[in-house]
Amino acid sequence: MKLNSYNSSYGDIAAAIEALKQLLGDKLVTNEIVRKQHGGGEVTYHKGQAPDGVAFAKSTEQVSEIVKICAKFNVPIIPYGAGSSLEGHVNALFGGISVDLSEMTEIVALHSEDLDVTVQAGLTRQDLNVYLRDTGLFFPIDPGAEATLAGMAATRASGTNAVRYGTMRENVINMTVVMPDGEIIKTGGRARKSSAGYDLARLMIGSEGTLGIITELTIRLYGIPEKILSAVCSFENTQKACEAVIMTIQSGIPIARIEFLDALQIKACNQYSKLDLKVKPTLFLEFHGSDVGCDEQVDMFKYIADEFGSDDFVAASTLEDRNKLWEARHNAYWAACDLAPGTSHLSTDVCVPISNFAQCVTETSQDILDSGLIGPIVGHAGDGNFHVLLSFDANSDADNKKVKHFLDRLAKRAQSYEGTCTGEHGIGIGKAKYMRAEHGKGLDIMFAVKQAIDPQNIMNPGKIFYG
Numbered sequence: 001m002k003l004n005s006y007n008s009s010y011g012d013i014a015a016a017i018e019a020l021k022q023l024l025g026d027k028l029v030t031n032e033i034v035r036k037q038h039g040g041g042e043v044t045y046h047k048g049q050a051p052d053g054v055a056f057a058k059s060t061e062q063v064s065e066i067v068k069i070c071a072k073f074n075v076p077i078i079p080y081g082a083g084s085s086l087e088g089h090v091n092a093l094f095g096g097i098s099v100d101l102s103e104m105t106e107i108v109a110l111h112s113e114d115l116d117v118t119v120q121a122g123l124t125r126q127d128l129n130v131y132l133r134d135t136g137l138f139f140p141i142d143p144g145a146e147a148t149l150a151g152m153a154a155t156r157a158s159g160t161n162a163v164r165y166g167t168m169r170e171n172v173i174n175m176t177v178v179m180p181d182g183e184i185i186k187t188g189g190r191a192r193k194s195s196a197g198y199d200l201a202r203l204m205i206g207s208e209g210t211l212g213i214i215t216e217l218t219i220r221l222y223g224i225p226e227k228i229l230s231a232v233c234s235f236e237n238t239q240k241a242c243e244a245v246i247m248t249i250q251s252g253i254p255i256a257r258i259e260f261l262d263a264l265q266i267k268a269c270n271q272y273s274k275l276d277l278k279v280k281p282t283l284f285l286e287f288h289g290s291d292v293g294c295d296e297q298v299d300m301f302k303y304i305a306d307e308f309g310s311d312d313f314v315a316a317s318t319l320e321d322r323n324k325l326w327e328a329r330h331n332a333y334w335a336a337c338d339l340a341p342g343t344s345h346l347s348t349d350v351c352v353p354i355s356n357f358a359q360c361v362t363e364t365s366q367d368i369l370d371s372g373l374i375g376p377i378v379g380h381a382g383d384g385n386f387h388v389l390l391s392f393d394a395n396s397d398a399d400n401k402k403v404k405h406f407l408d409r410l411a412k413r414a415q416s417y418e419g420t421c422t423g424e425h426g427i428g429i430g431k432a433k434y435m436r437a438e439h440g441k442g443l444d445i446m447f448a449v450k451q452a453i454d455p456q457n458i459m460n461p462g463k464i465f466y467g
Contacts, residue, residue, distance in 0.1 A: 010094055010458075011074030013052050019069045020055055020097065027056040038080055038098040039091060042145070045346040045403070046088035046430055051078055051098040058103055060176055060184055060215040067213065068182030070097055076458050077180075079209035081122060081151030084143075086347055087428030089155065089208050093462035099213060101150060107131055108216060116173055116190060118218040121150030137221040140165040140256075143424065144330050150214040155426040156206035160329065163249075163382030164256045164288065165222065167424070169205050176216035177204055180454040190218055203449070208426055209460035211453050225288035228256075229298060230322040233305050233313040234280040238262060238365060241281040242358030244308040245381040249354055253300050257286035258382040259329055262365065265336065265376035265389075272335035273328035278312060283381065284329050286322075329378070333389055336376045340391035343374075348407060348430075350414035351385040351423025360417050361386055367409060371402050385423035412437070427464045435464065 020028045030053045040048025057063045070077050076096025104120035112135055124146050129138050143159040158167035174188040187200035235241040245258055267279045287297040302313050316322050337345045352360045368375040379386030392399040411421040411434040421434040435443050447465055
């Protein structure tokens with residue numbers, strides 16, 4: 001099934017660009033460099049495809065006018081935030097207009113007593129937390145990239161803190177969305193729960209710009225913990241490390257982060273971030289709570305780690321030591337790239353129930369070896385999500401074939417373990433071909449929703465269903 005099959009041609013892009021110039025002036029950019037910058041995400045496996053123009057928006061109302069013009073001339077629209085996506089979400093497959101929201105960075109309203117904040121689409125999570133620093137509050141969702149909050153909602157992002165604080169799905173209260181005809185809707189109010197009709201916010205979360213453009217969102221905040229403690233410990237093999245994770249979750253330890261890095265990734269981190277960790281499967285951990293609570297969590301986890309053969313548990317309580325540890329984790333991609341300089345790189349992810357995590361990781365490690373590829377593994381072990389960071393020669397047909405077949409096997413493996421082909425990267429164009437196997441007839445329901453909301457198929461066409 002190809003989503004574009006019911007609308008195989010688009011309209012007058014030249015007329016749309018002229019109308020947008022009248023609306024936006026020099027905020028409608030058509031030079032080749034800017035268009036190329038907006039035609040792809042992070043360093044990625046998917047070759048970029050540039051839009052015909054880039055519209056820099058300042059407000060919800062301006063986004064609405066842009067969309068109305070594009071709808072009038074039947075021109076594709078591709079929402080763009082920080083460009084940090086990994087699966088071709090912002091590629092302009094059919095040309096059209098990239099709507100750049102990065103200048104929409106206002107804090108609209110902070111409600112400290114309600115633990116929520118309303119922000120414009122282009123604000124990044126880092127900038128939000130800088131703003132919140134003196135309030136005693138923070139926003140915990142951390143996908144690693146310097147992503148915009150609307151982009152994080154659109155791709156249903158999560159990251160290292162998801163095991164305790166959830167994903168964007170659990171932390172978005174409501175949104176303002178510009179629909180494909182230019183109409184502006186709100187998905188709800190600020191109440192923490194509602195039984196009033198369909199949950200439109202959840203429909204938009206993870207829709208990857210195919211149903212509308214998120215321009216504002218209200219998100220949950222949390223109190224900064226009294227104490228934050230980080231730790232690291234290694235294990236003799238992947239199985240024991242993963243079993244320690246499962247026991248930790250089953251024991252109800254309210255751990256904030258529990259990250260798995262295989263031996264090859266530790267080697268890469270040691271070289272890149274100047275660490276001296278044992279080159280073994282390793283867990284990075286973080287505990288949040290009171291002084292007493294953190295100490296109790298650490299003691300409970302250390303007992304579990306000992307049970308599974310770890311003898312090098314080291315805690316880091318100073319800000320400097322914690323930052324060094326987590327900076328190394330956030331730099332895991334670049335560290336992995338340094339293992340094979342001069343090659344191309346791809347980051348992919350899957351997610352499985354944590355009871356199947358060890359087996360899936362072990363089989364994937366063997367698959368990488370058998371394929372002759374370089375691919376360290378890192379994972380948000382507490383929720384069964386892991387990433388493979390592949391390095392390969394993009395100019396080699398043999399290497400490209402190896403990568404393609406490996407990705408197919410990885411997705412099939414995760415789905416066979418009752419998991420998903422992506423835990424947080426999203427579908428875009430890269431994983432669309434796995435959607436039928438994962439959702440069956442459910443994919444037809446998604447397709448029907450898309451057709452009903454966007455009959456012209458102008459909202460980020462070619463994503464999710466195309467393949």
